[in-house]
Amino acid sequence: MSDGRPSPAAGNGQIVVSGLTKVYGTVRAVDNLSFTVEPGRVTGFLGPNGAGKTTTLRMLLNLVTPTSGTATIGGRRYVDLADPLRHVGAVLEASSAHKSRTGINHLRVICAAAGLPRQRADEVLELVGLTPAAKRRFKGYSLGMRQRLGIAAAMLGDPQVLILDEPANGLDPEGIRWMRSFLKGLAAQGRTVLVSSHLLSEMQLLADDVVIIAAGRLVRQGPVEAVVGSMTRSVRVRVRTPQPDELVAALAEQNARVERTEDGALVIDGVDAPTVGRTALTAKIELHELTPERPDLEGVFLELTAGKAAIR
Amino acid sequence: MRLVRSELLKIRTTHTWWIFALIALPLWGITLFFNYISSQFLVDPASVGAPEAAQSEELRVAADPLNIASNLYTNGQFLGVMIVMLLGIIVVTNEFFHQTATTTFLTTPHRTAVVLGKLVAAALLGLLFWIVTAALNLAVTPLILSDLGLGNQLDQGAVWQAIALNGLAYLLWAVFGVGFGVLIRSQIGATVTGILLYLAGYIGAGLFLAQLAQRFGDWINNLQLLVPSLASQLMTTGTDLPGNPPRWAGAVVMVGYAVVAGTIGTLIMRRRDIS
Numbered sequence: 001m002s003d004g005r006p007s008p009a010a011g012n013g014q015i016v017v018s019g020l021t022k023v024y025g026t027v028r029a030v031d032n033l034s035f036t037v038e039p040g041r042v043t044g045f046l047g048p049n050g051a052g053k054t055t056t057l058r059m060l061l062n063l064v065t066p067t068s069g070t071a072t073i074g075g076r077r078y079v080d081l082a083d084p085l086r087h088v089g090a091v092l093e094a095s096s097a098h099k100s101r102t103g104i105n106h107l108r109v110i111c112a113a114a115g116l117p118r119q120r121a122d123e124v125l126e127l128v129g130l131t132p133a134a135k136r137r138f139k140g141y142s143l144g145m146r147q148r149l150g151i152a153a154a155m156l157g158d159p160q161v162l163i164l165d166e167p168a169n170g171l172d173p174e175g176i177r178w179m180r181s182f183l184k185g186l187a188a189q190g191r192t193v194l195v196s197s198h199l200l201s202e203m204q205l206l207a208d209d210v211v212i213i214a215a216g217r218l219v220r221q222g223p224v225e226a227v228v229g230s231m232t233r234s235v236r237v238r239v240r241t242p243q244p245d246e247l248v249a250a251l252a253e254q255n256a257r258v259e260r261t262e263d264g265a266l267v268i269d270g271v272d273a274p275t276v277g278r279t280a281l282t283a284k285i286e287l288h289e290l291t292p293e294r295p296d297l298e299g300v301f302l303e304l305t306a307g308k309a310a311i312r
Numbered sequence: 313m314r315l316v317r318s319e320l321l322k323i324r325t326t327h328t329w330w331i332f333a334l335i336a337l338p339l340w341g342i343t344l345f346f347n348y349i350s351s352q353f354l355v356d357p358a359s360v361g362a363p364e365a366a367q368s369e370e371l372r373v374a375a376d377p378l379n380i381a382s383n384l385y386t387n388g389q390f391l392g393v394m395i396v397m398l399l400g401i402i403v404v405t406n407e408f409f410h411q412t413a414t415t416t417f418l419t420t421p422h423r424t425a426v427v428l429g430k431l432v433a434a435a436l437l438g439l440l441f442w443i444v445t446a447a448l449n450l451a452v453t454p455l456i457l458s459d460l461g462l463g464n465q466l467d468q469g470a471v472w473q474a475i476a477l478n479g480l481a482y483l484l485w486a487v488f489g490v491g492f493g494v495l496i497r498s499q500i501g502a503t504v505t506g507i508l509l510y511l512a513g514y515i516g517a518g519l520f521l522a523q524l525a526q527r528f529g530d531w532i533n534n535l536q537l538l539v540p541s542l543a544s545q546l547m548t549t550g551t552d553l554p555g556n557p558p559r560w561a562g563a564v565v566m567v568g569y570a571v572v573a574g575t576i577g578t579l580i581m582r583r584r585d586i587s
Binding site: 090093097102114 | 322325326327415
């Protein structure tokens with residue numbers, strides 16, 4: 001961490017999930033899932049609750065045995081990594097420390113098992129800003145502090161690859177902002193950062209790439225702009241005018257669909273913003289607002305995962 | 313080695329071990345009191361009003377100063393090994409109770425190594441409990457023996473044998489506890505079942521086998537060996553008691569149980585999904 005360069009031992013740090021499947025009884029929790037996660041970028045792993053995100057991450061980390069398929073980090077399975085914590089840091093659930101153990105001792109236990117020097121525990125606590133609470137017992141930690149402790153544990157081995165399951169859960173706005181800049185910083189150093197979440201607005205701010213799954217299957221993968229851009233057919237234009245009826249009449253000739261909102265604006269579907277402006281000018285209609293509404297990740301996500309029941 | 317250090321650190325950084333030590337100490341005191349009374353009875357049955365004729369052959373052998381001494385020098389075993397077994401159970405079930413299993417297996421994906429680390433750490437903890445009880449017994453027993461008009465018996469190899477076998481019992485019960493904890497993941501389930509099996513095995517099976525022995529002959533008493541709590545008691549008698557299996561057989565049975573529990577536990581742990 002100190003020199004900002006990740007250890008080279010985890011290969012290039014690329015995560016490759018290939019044909020991954022987990023069947024529980026009759027439920028295919030993860031169904032022939034394949035995607036890749038590149039180093040140097042923050043990748044958002046998105047899906048409705050119950051889509052199979054956590055199961056996928058747990059298979060990637062050798063905690064759950066896949067029914068079939070493989071998942072590798074830097075070309076190797078997690079179980080085959082010689083010193084896994086030096087390659088991969090993972091934050092899975094916020095409550096995974098003994099209630100009556102202090103934060104610093106929780107980290108020292110991991111250091112001992114991983115063969116890492118003891119002072120790494122102090123260093124990572126400093127890194128996540130938990131030093132003042134080092135000697136407090138875990139049961140006295142807030143949810144946000146628990147998340148920070150989890151991240152501290154993941155950073156112990158200065159890993160090339162970071163995997164986080166819903167890290168924003170329980171964080172206050174300050175904490176979310178801290179997490180965002182922290183993870184972006186790690187990616188900027190060339191590390192691989194894979195973050196699962198269902199908080200889409202947060203993902204739009206944080207992620208470079210997204211992997212969207214629903215009902216255990218891949219729905220879409222790619223850079224955020226490309227995934228959002230692939231849905232541009234739903235660009236809408238928002239307009240305010242003192243002469244709404246005249247504008248509606250003028251636009252009717254352009255095959256545009258117009259909706260009136262409660263606050264008196266018009267939302268126009270089917271034509272782009274320049275067309276709306278030109279139409280208004282030609283008809284000598286006064287405009288007070290003309291805003292193209294870009295679809296956001298949330299809209300795209302809802303559209304892509306619509307109808308795929310989360311509870312199976 | 314790393315894993316053993318990590319496991320020992322886990323134990324040291326929570327309250328569990330010293331709470332158990334605090335429980336073990338008064339229990340040691342209580343059993344010492346009862347052993348003192350029963351030793352007095354064995355040395356001089358008439359003093360507590362038992363008729364001479366009631367003495368069986370087994371009692372006469374038990375009254376051998378050597379056996380009285382062995383019993384006193386290994387005082388506290390009956391409840392001590394149970395506490396050590398509970399510690400072994402907790403070393404494993406804590407991981408699920410506090411959801412630390414995820415962190416543990418992320419740090420060490422090779423689960424057999426994790427279980428082995430826990431087995432060794434629990435065994436060391438068991439030995440620590442044994443060392444403390446043995447030291448207390450070595451301090452107190454000579455006083456009791458001289459009160460009973462017997463020498464301290466420390467020049468007898470059999471006494472030291474009993475003390476050493478007692479250490480083995482502590483170690484094996486700790487290992488047994490770890491295996492048991494892996495088998496039953498629920499902390500409450502595992503501890504309650506463990507205590508019930510231990511006590512019921514001791515009292516219930518003892519009575520049951522004694523009944524059967526009266527009907528079918530003394531050889532039935534050899535089946536005591538199959539009951540872990542009786543097998544470990546057998547290990548600490550000073551000499552072989554008539555009508556009872558030899559001491560080494562108790563040790564063999566206990567090693568067998570510990571190995572079986574540890575192996576089955578490890579195999580289960582290797583296959584289990586951690587979620």
